[in-house]
Amino acid sequence: xxxxxxxxxxxxxxxxxxxxxxxxxxxxxxxxxxxxxxxxxxxxxxxxxxxxxxxxxxxxxxxxxxxxxxxxxxxxxxxxxxxxxxxxxxxxxxxxxxxxxxxxxxxxxxxxxxxxxxxxxxxxxxxxxxxxxxxxxxxxxxxxxxxxxxxxxxxxxxxxxxxxxxxxxxxxxxxxxxxxxxxxxxxxxxxxxxx
Numbered sequence: 600x601x602x603x604x605x606x607x608x609x610x611x612x613x614x615x616x617x618x619x620x621x622x623x624x625x626x627x628x629x630x631x632x633x634x635x636x637x638x639x640x641x642x643x644x645x646x647x648x649x650x651x652x653x654x655x656x657x658x659x660x661x662x663x664x665x666x667x668x669x670x671x672x673x674x675x676x677x678x679x680x681x682x683x684x685x686x687x688x689x690x691x692x693x694x695x696x697x698x699x700x701x702x703x704x705x706x707x708x709x710x711x712x713x714x715x716x717x718x719x720x721x722x723x724x725x726x727x728x729x730x731x732x733x734x735x736x737x738x739x740x741x742x743x744x745x746x747x748x749x750x751x752x753x754x755x756x757x758x759x760x761x762x763x764x765x766x767x768x769x770x771x772x773x774x775x776x777x778x779x780x781x782x783x784x785x786x787x788x789x790x791x792x793x794x
Contacts, residue, residue: 629722632718
């Protein structure tokens with residue numbers, strides 16, 4: 600979420616990115632369980648459609664703007680490109696539209712009270728798991744610097760990888776003449792006469 604806030608110049612939302620992410624995760628799990636058990640299918644199928652339209656917009660923006668190079672839909676465990684993420688969202692949108700079309704034939708598999716209990720438990724577990732992994736290590740850590748990895752080994756450049764490179768160019772005037780040089784060729788006589 601924070602990367603989208605940065606790209607969209609919504610910097611005032613940066614402090615709330617974690618909260619948005621947690622709420623989105625809880626809602627996705629809640630909606631998924633509600634759909635699976637068939638509870639309040641009309642409400643949740645429309646909410647899922649709104650959610651997938653939102654995600655399709657985000658992944659479409661990531662794809663067509665080129666400003667976001669990797670989608671964190673599944674974090675670092677399953678890195679996917681913006682094109683793959685956009686395709687996934689289009690596929691899910693088709694499935695949700697089918698769900699909307701057939702919503703009248705879907706019935707809840709649990710009585711209302713039991714369904715509410717199950718959904719309440721789902722919300723609790725979703726919040727608890729996110730709280731736990733934010734306070735401790737994730738259950739499955741896919742990051743390169745996870746516990747047990749040799750950080751020195753992980754920092755080595757992979758064979759055949761292109762190394763980072765940069766050059767700083769300085770532009771100055773001296774005696775009316777425009778000069779350009781880099782940090783390797785800094786003039787020995789550099790003083791306040793350079794503008």
